[in-house]
Amino acid sequence: MKAVIRFVLVFIVLAGWFAPRMAAAHAFPDHSDPKVGSSVNTSPAMVRIWFDSDLEPAFSTIMVHNANGQMVDKGDSHVDPSNPALLEVSVPELPPGKYKVLWDVVARDGHRTNGDYSFTVNK
Numbered sequence: 385m386k387a388v389i390r391f392v393l394v395f396i397v398l399a400g401w402f403a404p405r406m407a408a409a410h411a412f413p414d415h416s417d418p419k420v421g422s423s424v425n426t427s428p429a430m431v432r433i434w435f436d437s438d439l440e441p442a443f444s445t446i447m448v449h450n451a452n453g454q455m456v457d458k459g460d461s462h463v464d465p466s467n468p469a470l471l472e473v474s475v476p477e478l479p480p481g482k483y484k485v486l487w488d489v490v491a492r493d494g495h496r497t498n499g500d501y502s503f504t505v506n507k
């Protein structure tokens with residue numbers, strides 16, 4: 385009987401260790417346009433990030449700032465209706481300079497992740 389109890393306790397402890405790892409499915413960027421750290425010769429019409437899992441549209445945002453930290457996007461941040469893993473925002477004709485893309489998303493599992501990256505528009 386003691387052996388059975390010990391077995392059950394060991395099982396509960398192991399289940400507690402492994403269960404959270406199996407449930408993890410946070411969303412992280414897979415690739416983006418413009419690419420991370422890239423220099424582009426023409427201003428993009430939109431900044432897009434493709435994530436590795438689907439996003440909650442109501443809780444996922446993307447912004448573009450210029451080198452002075454001012455928001456330069458058109459404020460229409462949204463998840464693509466036909467691709468729940470694609471987050472995008474429109475930008476006007478960007479003057480040459482360095483830009484920072486800031487993203488903050490909630491995945492379908494309810495976990496929030498965020499980050500930023502830069503790209504440069506050449507003269």
Ligand SMILES: [Cu+2]
Nearest residue numbers: 408409410495
């Ligand atoms: Cu998660």
